[in-house]
Amino acid sequence: MFETAIIAGAKIVLTLITLLTLVVLTVYTERRVSAFVQDRVGPNRVGPKGLLQAVADVVKLLMKEDIVPKNANKPIHDLAPMISIGVAMSTFAVIPIGSTMTLFGRQIDMMIADVNIGILYILALTSMGVYGITLAGWSSNNKYSLLGGLRSSAQLISYELSMGVSIIGVLLISGSLELDEIVGKQAATLWGGIPAWNVFLQPVAFVTFVVAAFAETNRLPFDLPEAEPELVGGYHTEYSGLKFGLFMLSEYVNMIVASAIIVTLFLGGYAFPWGEQFGLSGNSLAVAEVLTFCVKTGLVMFFIIMIRWTLPRFRYDQLMRLGWKVMLPIALANLVVTASILALMNWA
Amino acid sequence: MVNIEVVLFVVLAVLFVGSGIMVITRRSPVLAVLYLILNFFALAGLYLTLQAQFIAVIQIIVYAGAIMVLFLFVIMLLNLKDEEKLIEKITARKVLAVGLSAAVMFEILYIIWISTPGIERDVAKAEELGRVEAIGKALFSDFLFPFEVTSVVLIVAIVGAVILAKKKLD
Amino acid sequence: MNEFRLSDLWIIAPFLAVVLTSMAVLILEGIRRNNATASYATSITGLVTALGLTAATYGSADSGFRDMVSQGAFATYFSGLFIVVGLLTIVVSRGYLRRQRWQHGEYYALILSAVSGMILMASGTDLIVIFLGIELMSLAFYVLAGFFRTKASSNESALKYFLLGAFATGFLLYGVALLYGVTGSTNLAVISSKAGSLGGDPLFLLGVGMIVIALGFKVAAVPFHMWAPDVYEGAPTAVTGFMATAGKAAAFAAFGSVFLKGLAFTGTDVNLLLAILAALSMVVGNITAVVQNNIKRMLAYSSVAHAGYILAGVAAGNADGQTGMMFYVGAYAFMTLGAFTIVGMLEGVDGQGLTYGDYTGLSGRHPAAAFLMAVFMFSLAGIPPLAGFFGKYYVFLAAVEAGMTWLAVIGVLTSLVSVYYYLRLVVEMYFREPATGPDSHPAPGSMAIAALSAYAVVQLGIYPSILLNLINGRI
Numbered sequence: 005m006f007e008t009a010i011i012a013g014a015k016i017v018l019t020l021i022t023l024l025t026l027v028v029l030t031v032y033t034e035r036r037v038s039a040f041v042q043d044r045v046g047p048n049r050v051g052p053k054g055l056l057q058a059v060a061d062v063v064k065l066l067m068k069e070d071i072v073p074k075n076a077n078k079p080i081h082d083l084a085p086m087i088s089i090g091v092a093m094s095t096f097a098v099i100p101i102g103s104t105m106t107l108f109g110r111q112i113d114m115m116i117a118d119v120n121i122g123i124l125y126i127l128a129l130t131s132m133g134v135y136g137i138t139l140a141g142w143s144s145n146n147k148y149s150l151l152g153g154l155r156s157s158a159q160l161i162s163y164e165l166s167m168g169v170s171i172i173g174v175l176l177i178s179g180s181l182e183l184d185e186i187v188g189k190q191a192a193t194l195w196g197g198i199p200a201w202n203v204f205l206q207p208v209a210f211v212t213f214v215v216a217a218f219a220e221t222n223r224l225p226f227d228l229p230e231a232e233p234e235l236v237g238g239y240h241t242e243y244s245g246l247k248f249g250l251f252m253l254s255e256y257v258n259m260i261v262a263s264a265i266i267v268t269l270f271l272g273g274y275a276f277p278w279g280e281q282f283g284l285s286g287n288s289l290a291v292a293e294v295l296t297f298c299v300k301t302g303l304v305m306f307f308i309i310m311i312r313w314t315l316p317r318f319r320y321d322q323l324m325r326l327g328w329k330v331m332l333p334i335a336l337a338n339l340v341v342t343a344s345i346l347a348l349m350n351w352a
Numbered sequence: 353m354v355n356i357e358v359v360l361f362v363v364l365a366v367l368f369v370g371s372g373i374m375v376i377t378r379r380s381p382v383l384a385v386l387y388l389i390l391n392f393f394a395l396a397g398l399y400l401t402l403q404a405q406f407i408a409v410i411q412i413i414v415y416a417g418a419i420m421v422l423f424l425f426v427i428m429l430l431n432l433k434d435e436e437k438l439i440e441k442i443t444a445r446k447v448l449a450v451g452l453s454a455a456v457m458f459e460i461l462y463i464i465w466i467s468t469p470g471i472e473r474d475v476a477k478a479e480e481l482g483r484v485e486a487i488g489k490a491l492f493s494d495f496l497f498p499f500e501v502t503s504v505v506l507i508v509a510i511v512g513a514v515i516l517a518k519k520k521l522d
Numbered sequence: 523m524n525e526f527r528l529s530d531l532w533i534i535a536p537f538l539a540v541v542l543t544s545m546a547v548l549i550l551e552g553i554r555r556n557n558a559t560a561s562y563a564t565s566i567t568g569l570v571t572a573l574g575l576t577a578a579t580y581g582s583a584d585s586g587f588r589d590m591v592s593q594g595a596f597a598t599y600f601s602g603l604f605i606v607v608g609l610l611t612i613v614v615s616r617g618y619l620r621r622q623r624w625q626h627g628e629y630y631a632l633i634l635s636a637v638s639g640m641i642l643m644a645s646g647t648d649l650i651v652i653f654l655g656i657e658l659m660s661l662a663f664y665v666l667a668g669f670f671r672t673k674a675s676s677n678e679s680a681l682k683y684f685l686l687g688a689f690a691t692g693f694l695l696y697g698v699a700l701l702y703g704v705t706g707s708t709n710l711a712v713i714s715s716k717a718g719s720l721g722g723d724p725l726f727l728l729g730v731g732m733i734v735i736a737l738g739f740k741v742a743a744v745p746f747h748m749w750a751p752d753v754y755e756g757a758p759t760a761v762t763g764f765m766a767t768a769g770k771a772a773a774f775a776a777f778g779s780v781f782l783k784g785l786a787f788t789g790t791d792v793n794l795l796l797a798i799l800a801a802l803s804m805v806v807g808n809i810t811a812v813v814q815n816n817i818k819r820m821l822a823y824s825s826v827a828h829a830g831y832i833l834a835g836v837a838a839g840n841a842d843g844q845t846g847m848m849f850y851v852g853a854y855a856f857m858t859l860g861a862f863t864i865v866g867m868l869e870g871v872d873g874q875g876l877t878y879g880d881y882t883g884l885s886g887r888h889p890a891a892a893f894l895m896a897v898f899m900f901s902l903a904g905i906p907p908l909a910g911f912f913g914k915y916y917v918f919l920a921a922v923e924a925g926m927t928w929l930a931v932i933g934v935l936t937s938l939v940s941v942y943y944y945l946r947l948v949v950e951m952y953f954r955e956p957a958t959g960p961d962s963h964p965a966p967g968s969m970a971i972a973a974l975s976a977y978a979v980v981q982l983g984i985y986p987s988i989l990l991n992l993i994n995g996r997i
Contacts, residue, residue, distance in 0.1 A: 080382070121484060124409040131417025135389070138421065142382060142428050150428060157425045161418060181484055460728065467704075467725040497534075497587035501642065501654045504541055508635045508658060511548060512665030515628050516680070 007110075015116045019096055027256040028058040034309050041313040065249035073145055073242050080143035085243070085250035088136030092257040095129045098122040099264050100184050102274045102293040106286060114274070114290065115184070122183040123171055126265060130167075130220055134160040136254065137222075137239045144242035152238030155320065159219055159226065162327035167216035169335040173209035173342045174202050174269050187273030203270040208338040210270045212331050217262040219327070222255065223308060225315045226323060263304035264297075271300050360401050368394035379434040381427045385420055392416040403478040406487050530586035533593050535575040536601045537641045540608075543568025544634035551627040558619075561627030565612050565634055572637075573605045581995065585647060589709055592647045595995035596783060599848060600644030600775040602992075607768040607855050608637040610863075610971050615760040617967040618866045622758065624670055632669075633764065636662035640772035644779065649698045649708040649733075652776050656694065656740065659772055660687050663765055667757040675873065679756025686749045690739035697732025700725055710784030717785055730792055733780060734799070740773035741829045744802040751814075754822035759869055762818060763862025766825045767855040770832075774851050777836050782844045796837035797921075797929050803830025804936040812943050816876050817865055820943060821858065824902060827940060828854055831933055835917040838924035846916030848993045853901070853909035853982055860975030861898040864891050867968040884951040890969065892951045897976045901983070903944040904937050909982035 032047065032055060039046025047054030072081055102114035119125055134157050141153015178186040192200040203210045219226040240251045267273060274297040276289065318326070371394060374387040392415045399408035480486060491499050531538065546568065547561045554560060576598055585592035612633055619625050639658025646652040664687060668680025702708050704726045705716045717726070735746065742750040754762045781792070807827030814820040832854070835847030868875050868884075868891065885892040901908035914937060918930040982989055 077382075080386070119405075121405060121409055124406070124413065124484075128409050128412040128417060131413050131421075134417075134421050135424075138424055138428070139382075139386075142424075154425065154428055157421050157428075161421055161425075164418070463724040463728050467723055494588050495590075495650070497530075497590040498648070498650045498654055501651070501658070504635065504638070505654060505658050505661065507545075507548075508632070508661045508665075511628060511631065512661055515626075515632075515665055516668055516671060 011110070011112060012116065015112075016097075019116060020093065023093065023096065023257055023260065024253075026260055027253055028062065030256050030260065030305065030309075031058045031061070031252075033306075034312075037306070037309050038313045041310070062249070065252075066246060068245035070245040070247060071242075075145040076242065077143040077145070080139050081242075082247070084136050084140035084143060085247045085254070086136075087139065088133065088254040089250045089257070091129050091133045091136065092254040092261060095126055095261045096257075096264065098125050098183055099261070099268055100187060100274060101264075101297045102290045103184075105290040114294065118182075118184065121181045123175065123181045123186075123269075127164075127168055127171070131160075131164060133220075133258070136251075140243065140251070141239035144239075146242050149239050149241045152241070156222065156239060159222075159323060159327070162324060163216040163219035163226075163331070166212050166327065166331040166335040167220060169332065169339055170206075170209035170212040170216065171269065173206045173335075173338050176339075176342050176346055177202060177205055183268055183273070187268060187275055190272040191275035199272055199275075201270060201272040206270070206338070206342065208334060209342075212335045212338070213270065214266060215326075215331060217266060218308070218311070219323075221258040221262050223259065223312055225311070225318050227317060259305065259308060260301070263301045263308065266304050267297065267300040271304070273297065357401060361398070364394050364397040364401065368398065379436075381434075382424065385423050385427060388423075389416050389420050392420070402482070403475065404482040406482060406484045527586070529584075532579070533584055533586040534591055534645070535579060536572045536605065537591075537638055537645070539568060539572035539575055540605070540634050540638040540641065543572070544631045544638065547627060547631040547634065551631070558616075558625045558627045558630075561630045562612065562616055565630040566609065568634065569605050569609045569612070569637070573602065573609070576602045576605060589711065590648045590651050591642070591645045593645070595993065596775075596778065596848075597641075597645035599852075599993055600771065601641045603771055603852055603855060604637050604640040604644070604768050607764065607771070607859060608633055610859055610975070611760060611764040611768070614763070614863050614866065614968050614971050617965045618758070618760040621965070622670070622871055624758075626669075629666070629669060632662045632666050635659075636666070636764070637768070640768060640775070643772045644775035646779060647710050647784070649701065649710065649713075649780070652779055653694060653698060655772075656736075656776060657691065659769065660691070660740075663687075663761075663769060666761040667753055667765075669758055669761065673756075673873070675756035676758065677756075679753045682749055683753045683757075686739070690736045690746070693732045693739070694736030697729045697736060700729030700732065704729065710780065714785045727791070730785070731795070734792070734795060737773060737777050737780070738799055741770055741777065741833065742803075742826050743799045743829045743833055744806040744826060747803065747807070747826045747829075750826055751819045751822040754825070755816060755818045759818065759862055759866035762821075763859050763866065766821065766862065767859045770825065770829065771851040771855055774832055774836070774847060777833075778844060778847060781836055782839065782847075793837050793839045793924070796833055796839075797926055800830045800833035800837050801929055801932045803827060803833060804932055805830075808936040808939040812939065814943070815878055817878065817881070817947070818876055820947075821861060821865070824940065824943075825858065827936065828858075828902075830936075831914055831917055834921045834926075834929050834933060837929065838917075838920035838926060840920055840924050842916065842923055843920035845990065845993055846913070846920045849916055849986065849989055850913035852989050853913040853979070856975045856978040856982070857898045857901040857908075857910055860894060860972045860979065861902070863968050863972045863975065864895045864898070867891065867965045867972075878947065878950050881947060881950045882954045891972070894969075894972045894976045895951065896948045897979060899944040899948050901979045903941045905941075907983045909979045909986070912983060912986040 035057070036046045036054075047057035050056040050060045072078060097116040098119055100113070100115040104111050104113055106112070137156040137160075138153040141149040141151070141156070144150070174186065175181060178189045180186060180189075186202075190199065190201050194200045194204065198204060240248055243251060274293040276292045276296045282292075368391060371387045371391040375384045375391060378384040378387060392411060396408040396411040396416075399405075399411060543565060547564050550557070550560055550564060579593055580595075580598045583592070583594040591597075612630060615629065615633070619629065636659045639655045639660075639662065642651055642655030642658065644655075646655055664680055664684040667683050668676050670676035698708060701713055704723060705713045707713060707716075739746040739749075754766065757765065781796070785792075803826055807823050807825075807830055811820050811823035811827060814823060828850075832847055832850045835843040835850060837843070838846075865876070868880070868888075874880070881895075884895070897908070901910035904910045904914045906912075914933065918933050921927070921930045921933070
């Protein structure tokens with residue numbers, strides 16, 4: 005009992021530190037990639053190749069004065085960024101980054117919490133994330149903030165649907181809500197040696213899910229809640245200092261988590277298919293798995309960043325039309341087709 | 353040694369009832385919604401102590417995550433101000449209403465206190481029943497018909513909402 | 523308990539026909555706007571088909587979907603009644619909506635979904651199905667009550683109905699949950715098999731009490747009747763007629779499913795509780811109706827009173843009570859639907875022409891309408907040989923048989939009170955000179971329906987055995 009608590013605590017601390025470091029790296033990568041896309045140099049002054057620029061930014065945010073508008077609702081103004089970051093961080097708890105590792109004579113699962121309804125847990129938390137943004141927008145008592153908050157709640161609700169429906173397609177194929185098992189199912193190979201990743205089995209669901217994930221993380225081309233030309237800064241217009249930093253942080257954490265979920269659900273997760281060929285087992289296999297997971301997640305993140313700097317933003321009505329009239333019907337059709345095929349296969 | 357289940361129950365129940373009272377006493381609609389969300393979380397926690405994990409998560413996804421966002425959305429869109437009391441007086445009717453409600457409440461509490469539950473407590477079975485698989489099977493076998501009818505009910509609700517709320521029927 | 527069978531679909535065939543028609547109307551509306559005629563024709567076709575299916579299932583007795591729904595004389599009788607009333611309402615509404623300049627095909631879809639909910643209330647053998655039926659019907663009613671969205675009275679009606687109805691739903695669910703907690707099932711057969719040993723269990727009785735409150739609200743029995751006058755007054759008249767007849771009949775079907783067929787209480791405190799509700803409804807409904815000046819409100823309070831009479835049959839709890847209740851509900855449906863049809867026909871676009879004064883000298887301006895209205899009023903007052911008389915007769919007889927003579931006495935006395943306000947309308951129409959009456963609109967559809975209803979009222983008054991045989995499954 006006590007031991008389990010210590011192990012869980014260690015895992016949580018480790019994950020948090022890793023996530024925070026990753027965010028700093030991601031911010032740096034994003035700026036470098038954007039510079040590359042726009043044919044400029046990007047951060048290059050602080051540290052070698054500008055690597056410490058992000059660190060300097062963090063320090064700057066910590067030192068800045070925290071300004072709360074006079075007519076803002078103070079408690080909720082404080083609460084909103086906490087909700088955002090809390091939700092973003094805790095989503096990672098159920099994502100498996102490897103199978104098991106043996107440390108100090110103990111089998112340790114490579115995820116924080118092994119809940120048998122992992123996917124539902126993720127859906128529940130993402131549906132909570134909207135509150136941070138909405139409340140931030142409302143409590144600031146500023147029309148741009150409010151508009152940003154409103155846009156975001158409408159957007160998140162709209163895309164949550166197609167997200168959930170495309171996940172059901174994956175569930176039908178894996179027959180489990182446990183992320184670990186979903187990864188396990190993808191470790192097999194199909195005819196011709198293609199890995200049985202869900203991206204091949206559920207290509208339509210993959211597309212709808214990825215689009216919905218963009219919308220859920222408020223990334224371009226769906227970053228309407230904070231569209232600078234229209235809304236100043238959107239929901240975080242009235243935030244500064246640490247609280248603004250928390251919003252930034254949660255946005256990047258969300259991006260990392262979304263990439264991790266995409267990898268887990270569709271791209272085979274941590275599964276390392278050639279373990280036997282390389283003669284890997286035990287801890288070395290676990291390390292290989294974690295590396296696989298990290299590389300895949302990194303690639304997905306790179307993809308997300310590239311999208312941001314190459315695509316223009318949607319108009320608001322286009323966004324809604326896409327969500328309700330395109331993504332949702334496609335996701336539903338995919339669900340019906342998948343279910344019918346599975347039913348036919350079971351019947352035959 | 354106090355049973356941890358009892359502790360959990362007491363904490364969640366206090367949170368549940370307390371946030372419920374906060375919901376109906378707040379003047380700001382936004383605050384009321386926030387307490388209602390807290391209330392749903394406490395309820396989800398209570399479901400968890402009953403081993404009904406699926407219902408607990410659905411409670412959060414559907415109620416706390418979707419329905420309350422819509423509430424908040426509407427409240428923010430209408431830019432509702434804090435409620436003002438229309439009538440401050442205590443009338444005989446109000447006193448009667450409170451008295452009657454209290455009487456009914458104590459009656460129900462007393463009845464629950466003196467009666468024995470008809471269903472036996474069986475944690476293993478509850479855990480079995482709370483799983484997604486069990487609920488899915490029940491929905492598509494024993495409760496197939498009500499499940500399908502529910503979809504009709506929902507369609508009627510949606511159609512009705514559109515009819516009543518659409519700007520222009522043409 | 524077996525797997526899903528195709529024959530299960532046959533058991534719910536009328537329900538399926540109505541639901542599918544409702545969906546078809548919605549799709550039709552989506553494809554071709556402003557084509558209420560197509561929706562109208564589709565609705566009529568669908569309901570006639572459903573009626574045919576109901577007739578075809580007459581006489582068979584089976585249950586399906588794992589004992590969720592059943593066939594039988596009770597379900598068939600009520601389903602047929604709902605479908606017929608739905609048909610008549612749709613025909614009446616066509617002209618009414620045109621006169622009120624509010625033609626929208628969704629109206630028909632909502633009427634159809636209400637009918638489908640009612641069918642479930644009569645054929646469900648599981649509290650969940652009955653609950654879903656009630657919700658399906660009520661949701662459609664809430665919207666229909668507020669269908670004239672630009673009229674404040676219609677909005678008020680819808681909002682009041684919705685808020686109070688949602689509250690009643692809470693009671694119903696709480697009651698079902700308590701019964702489930704005590705017996706471990708929502709199936710009426712299972713609950714009633716355990717009711718014997720649990721009869722006195724306070725938790726069980728609490729659950730039953732909650733269900734009585736919820737159903738009492740739906741039939742508008744005193745003291746749960748407060749919504750009825752405002753809702754009936756504000757809703758479009760054609761809808762009011764539908765709510766007051768089919769809606770009430772459906773609520774009594776649910777009462778019957780739960781308390782007569784399902785739990786089968788006799789001679790218990792539950793029957794006494796129902797009897798008290800019945801007596802209160804008769805007294806309050808009739809006395810309040812006397813002081814009304816608006817015809818729709820008068821009919822609303824009269825419907826409260828009639829809920830009391832019908833409830834007396836449920837309270838008696840014996841076989842005669844069930845037959846009486848079913849007969850009364852059928853007779854009441856025709857006379858009230860007829861009355862509301864006439865009221866809707868004479869109503870002006872802006873809600874004028876609804877007071878007693880507007881009916882003064884109607885016999886001169888519109889003799890046919892006045893005559894039909896008089897027939898309905900006489901029948902509602904319970905004057906022989908019209909259908910209303912026999913309804914009361916059977917119900918009171920059952921009450922006396924069940925040892926509730928006091929209830930029958932209250933019923934007879936309050937009926938005398940009701941004669942006053944029903945005949946007041948007749949006096950206005952025939953024995954007063956018209957001051958300036960509103961124009962009467964030519965409405966052949968409404969007149970035909972009213973005439974048909976009047977024919978039914980007279981026919982059932984002279985040969986009540988037609989309906990009785992149907993009720994007892996003897997055809």
